[in-house]
Amino acid sequence: MAKHYENYDRILVALDCIIFGFDRSGLKLLLIQRDFEPEKGKWSLMGGFLNREESLDQAADRILHKLTGLKNVYLEQLYGFGEVDRDPVERTISIAYYALINIKEHDKELVEEYGARWFPIDDLPDLIFDHSEMVEAAKSRLKYRASHEPVGFELLPEKFTMPELQILYEDIYQTKLDKRNFRRRILSTNVLNKTDEKQKKYSKKGAYLYRFDHEKYEEKVSSGESLVFKPLKL
Amino acid sequence: MAKHYENYDRILVALDCIIFGFDRSGLKLLLIQRDFEPEKGKWSLMGGFLNREESLDQAADRILHKLTGLKNVYLEQLYGFGEVDRDPVERTISIAYYALINIKEHDKELVEEYGARWFPIDDLPDLIFDHSEMVEAAKSRLKYRASHEPVGFELLPEKFTMPELQILYEDIYQTKLDKRNFRRRILSTNVLNKTDEKQKKYSKKGAYLYRFDHEKYEEKVSSGESLVFKPLKL
DNA sequence: GCAAAAGTGTTACGAATACACCCATGA
DNA sequence: TCATGGGTGTATTCGTAACACTTTTGC
Numbered sequence: 001m002a003k004h005y006e007n008y009d010r011i012l013v014a015l016d017c018i019i020f021g022f023d024r025s026g027l028k029l030l031l032i033q034r035d036f037e038p039e040k041g042k043w044s045l046m047g048g049f050l051n052r053e054e055s056l057d058q059a060a061d062r063i064l065h066k067l068t069g070l071k072n073v074y075l076e077q078l079y080g081f082g083e084v085d086r087d088p089v090e091r092t093i094s095i096a097y098y099a100l101i102n103i104k105e106h107d108k109e110l111v112e113e114y115g116a117r118w119f120p121i122d123d124l125p126d127l128i129f130d131h132s133e134m135v136e137a138a139k140s141r142l143k144y145r146a147s148h149e150p151v152g153f154e155l156l157p158e159k160f161t162m163p164e165l166q167i168l169y170e171d172i173y174q175t176k177l178d179k180r181n182f183r184r185r186i187l188s189t190n191v192l193n194k195t196d197e198k199q200k201k202y203s204k205k206g207a208y209l210y211r212f213d214h215e216k217y218e219e220k221v222s223s224g225e226s227l228v229f230k231p232l233k234l
Numbered sequence: 235m236a237k238h239y240e241n242y243d244r245i246l247v248a249l250d251c252i253i254f255g256f257d258r259s260g261l262k263l264l265l266i267q268r269d270f271e272p273e274k275g276k277w278s279l280m281g282g283f284l285n286r287e288e289s290l291d292q293a294a295d296r297i298l299h300k301l302t303g304l305k306n307v308y309l310e311q312l313y314g315f316g317e318v319d320r321d322p323v324e325r326t327i328s329i330a331y332y333a334l335i336n337i338k339e340h341d342k343e344l345v346e347e348y349g350a351r352w353f354p355i356d357d358l359p360d361l362i363f364d365h366s367e368m369v370e371a372a373k374s375r376l377k378y379r380a381s382h383e384p385v386g387f388e389l390l391p392e393k394f395t396m397p398e399l400q401i402l403y404e405d406i407y408q409t410k411l412d413k414r415n416f417r418r419r420i421l422s423t424n425v426l427n428k429t430d431e432k433q434k435k436y437s438k439k440g441a442y443l444y445r446f447d448h449e450k451y452e453e454k455v456s457s458g459e460s461l462v463f464k465p466l467k468l
Numbered sequence: 469g470c471a472a473a474a475g476t477g478t479t480a481c482g483a484a485t486a487c488a489c490c491c492a493t494g495a
Numbered sequence: 496t497c498a499t500g501g502g503t504g505t506a507t508t509c510g511t512a513a514c515a516c517t518t519t520t521g522c
Contacts, residue, residue, distance in 0.1 A: 004270075005246060005283075005323055005324050008246055008283035008284075008285075009244075009246075009283070009284065009285055009286040010244035010245055010246055011244055011245060011246075011247050011284060011286065012239060012242055012243075012244055012245075013245050013247065013327060036238075049239075049242035049243070050242075050243065050245060050316070050327070051242075051243055052243040052245065052325050053318060053325075054318065055316050055317045055318050056314055056315075056316025056327060057316065059316075077313065077314060079311065080290055080311060080314045080329045081290075082284070082289050082290025082291070082293075082329070083289050084287060084288065084289050089239055090239050091286050091287075092239075093247060093284070093290060093329075095314045095316070095327075161474090162474080162475085163473080163474070178512075178513075178514085179474085179475080179476095180475085180476070180477080180513095180514085181511075181512065181513085183475080183476085184477095185511090200520095200521095202473075203472065203473040203474065203519090203520085203521095204471085204472065204473070204474095204519065204520040204521045204522085205472080205473060205474050205475085205518070205519040205520060205521095206473090206474080206519080206520080207473080207474060207475090208474090208475090395501090396501080396502085397500080397501070412485075412486075412487085413501085413502080413503095414486095414487085414502085414503070414504080415484075415485065415486085417502085417503085418504095419483095419484090434493090434494095436499095436500075437492090437493085437494095437499065437500040437501060438492070438493035438494045438495085438498090438499065438500070438501095439491070439492040439493055439494095439499080439500060439501050439502085440492080440493080440500095440501080441500080441501055441502085442501090442502090469522105470520105470521105470522090471520105471521095471522090472519100472520095472521095473518100473519090473520100474517100474518075474519080475516105475517080475518070475519095476515105476516090476517080476518095477514105477515105477516105478513105478514090479512100479513085479514090480511100480512085480513080480514105481510105481511085481512080481513095482509105482510095482511085482512100483508100483509090483510080483511095484507100484508085484509080484510090485506100485507080485508075485509095486505100486506090486507080486508095487504105487505090487506095487507105488503105488504105489502105489503090489504105490501105490502085490503085491500105491501075491502070491503095492499100492500095492501080492502095493498105493499090493500100493501105494497105494498095494499095495496105495497095495498090495499105
């Protein structure tokens with residue numbers, strides 16, 4: 001620690017958000033098209049700069065809100081990217097955050113205004129600066145997180161079917177999972193409530209809708225039960 | 235992302251190092267006594283500020299070197315701490331790094347010069363600012379890391395005994411481990427070489443010294459073997 | 469009646485755990 | 496000779512993985 005603070009460099013602190021969404025066709029990322037130089041026209045993560053009077057978390061929230069119109073979404077700090085030449089304009093560091101949002105709920109007008117688009121996680125365009133690196137880090141963090149905590153539900157609507165949940169996990173883990181083993185393990189956590197409604201959009205037979213039970217989950221966690229959402233060994 | 239960079243705040247970026255060491259008596263942390271206001275005389279992590287012309291990793295390296303005299307040690311970025319009022323002097327954010335060093339190898343004179351001291355991990359003094367939070371984060375990251383990769387060896391001398399290795403893991407995981415199960419699992423990874431030397435300092439019988447085989451480990455990793463250093467379920 | 473997706477149980481294997489005694493040596 | 500820490504093997508349990516057929520219903 002320094003004796004005085006006067007002689008040190010003040011630096012631009014950026015924040016970049018990796019925004020995950022999910023629908024039946026798979027896991028997706030929300031990207032914007034940069035409308036200014038450098039790298040104008042190229043795809044990038046939604047970002048912004050830290051203001052002196054807000055915390056890192058608040059700044060990330062603000063930036064996410066600006067693009068999606070959403071508040072109170074799952075948002076976790078990922079990593080600080082700090083190569084000297086990461087931004088050609090000026091020395092910056094960037095703290096990357098990743099968000100899990102319900103893809104149905106974001107503000108489509110805002111997204112349009114920003115020239116943003118959802119991309120399938122396995123078919124992303126080239127990104128500016130070190131943003132691809134950030135995305136890779138986010139994917140692997142999500143993998144880890146999803147196998148320890150029920151974050152998957154952040155990406156789903158309130159009611160969802162088992163096949164949907166399975167597609168989500170398969171996309172997160174990038175593997176095929178066995179239907180029977182998957183159901184058994186997910187249901188054995190005892191934090192899903194089966195409704196008697198059926199989702200008939202995607203099949204003739206229809207699939208039962210389930211709801212994640214936050215209270216039951218919190219109960220289990222606080223009673224020290226180690227709840228693991230690991231539908232396969234990784 | 236902003237249209238222009240001019241109108242944004244430049245901010246002090248600090249780095250703080252959680253420095254782990256280990257000897258027979260357990261896992262330890264190297265702390266310094268602040269010799270300037272605010273919080274003069276209180277214990278704190280070793281820290282410093284990011285210079286414009288160095289990366290975050292380089293800055294962390296530099297700061298660690300300044301206190302320990304060591305280069306090329308295990309150093310991993312932990313988390314960015316960014317509450318508005320975390321430092322009463324001026325708005326700063328701090329990127330915390332944690333280091334695993336061989337406690338025998340650091341420069342004792344430097345450490346003395348800084349008024350630094352090793353504290354047992356379970357008997358730490360109060361720390362300034364948000365440094366206790368950083369330490370907690372480092373402990374849990376180390377736990378995670380140690381169960382997935384052989385980082386424990388970073389904390390040990392080149393040759394070490396099974397009982398020593400076990401004490402280390404017990405300290406990291408904060409549990410007692412079964413001797414037989416521990417040995418079996420560690421040895422089953424096949425990346426330790428037994429020497430025929432015995433360490434007789436701590437027992438009459440003496441304990442065999444082992445060496446970690448970096449090449450064998452890299453081989454296994456790159457051949458896709460999923461090597462797990464998890465001596466118990468957590 | 470058939471195509472398409474949803475739903476359901478059992479067996480086998482391997483990993484994790486629990487557990488207690490003998491060994492070597494210096495004092 | 497005895498106290499101290501080092502070293503060793505087996506049986507059991509539990510979780511994970513592999514695997515195939517029946518159900519429902521819209522067309």
